[in-house]
Amino acid sequence: METRPYFVIGDLFSNCGVGALVGLAMAALVGPGWNMLVGMLVGMALGMAIALPFALGLGALFGAMETMIPVMTTGMVAGMIVSMGAAMQASGLAHAAELGALSGFGVVAATYLANAVLRRRTS
Amino acid sequence: MDVATREKWNRAAGSFDLMAGHGPEKRWEPFKREFFSRMGEGRILFLAVGTGLDIQFFPERRQVVGIDISPKMLEKAQPRVDAYRGKLETREMDVHEMAFEDACFDQVFTSCTFCSVPEPVKGLEALRRVLRPGGELHMFEHTGSRYHPFRLMMNLMTPLTRRFGPAMNRPTVENVRAAGFQIEGVEHVFLDVVKTIHARA
Numbered sequence: 001m002e003t004r005p006y007f008v009i010g011d012l013f014s015n016c017g018v019g020a021l022v023g024l025a026m027a028a029l030v031g032p033g034w035n036m037l038v039g040m041l042v043g044m045a046l047g048m049a050i051a052l053p054f055a056l057g058l059g060a061l062f063g064a065m066e067t068m069i070p071v072m073t074t075g076m077v078a079g080m081i082v083s084m085g086a087a088m089q090a091s092g093l094a095h096a097a098e099l100g101a102l103s104g105f106g107v108v109a110a111t112y113l114a115n116a117v118l119r120r121r122t123s
Numbered sequence: 124m125d126v127a128t129r130e131k132w133n134r135a136a137g138s139f140d141l142m143a144g145h146g147p148e149k150r151w152e153p154f155k156r157e158f159f160s161r162m163g164e165g166r167i168l169f170l171a172v173g174t175g176l177d178i179q180f181f182p183e184r185r186q187v188v189g190i191d192i193s194p195k196m197l198e199k200a201q202p203r204v205d206a207y208r209g210k211l212e213t214r215e216m217d218v219h220e221m222a223f224e225d226a227c228f229d230q231v232f233t234s235c236t237f238c239s240v241p242e243p244v245k246g247l248e249a250l251r252r253v254l255r256p257g258g259e260l261h262m263f264e265h266t267g268s269r270y271h272p273f274r275l276m277m278n279l280m281t282p283l284t285r286r287f288g289p290a291m292n293r294p295t296v297e298n299v300r301a302a303g304f305q306i307e308g309v310e311h312v313f314l315d316v317v318k319t320i321h322a323r324a
Contacts, residue, residue: 060146062146068276069273072280119311
């Protein structure tokens, strides 16, 4: 498991930051008039599209695959969760950003856990 | 010579260290130091040199021939090549058309290379040709993942990333087998994506 503070903080900063940004974008776009399934699919696709340039840029600072894969996943998850929520009921931008950042934190935790499990296995 | 690939990496040479020189190299430093510690006393082929970022991890006093398809990359690598305390020569060469005799190397090392070789199995077969029988192939590579959502992410990113650099979803372990190598070990560095592959010709 990664324990070097620069990379741990970098992972959290990257994923929580991108998650919050995606959350804001989805809350601004999706509203209670939307079909929830359509909102979810649009959220996933747009979330990944928004995350892509950040994944590439932040990868230069914090590590290639170790940054790109979770940041892209955060874009997808944050986009999906915030859009579904926004399609059900109107939510404030601050709440959407918070939910996006929490999604990013969850993706970092899940990636660290998956890495700990997969590193014990070989292909 | 694959001109399209050479031009792609010539274009990337200017910004390569900016993208790969800090975060990725620092993150992989402990793994790469261990990986390159396998360099032995015999004749070693290193594919592909790039801007020479990996040379800092080579043990001293080894006999290494480094090749790269891009002359711009080799130009950038020259100060690092000059600083190496051992015998290191570089040559501009396409892995598919290597001008080396059969069985002339004891070991081959690659580092994040087979994400970009246009015909990976043919490239690996070419490496097997230049390795002596029983010679060692050591690879530090990123590959596709077996697991979703990582697999989905990498499949979605690949059409974009391969325009200016690597593919993200190559089945490199399977390609090594397909090229006729005997795999001796695969160790995961990050998820099942970044890994070291150790094989014999």
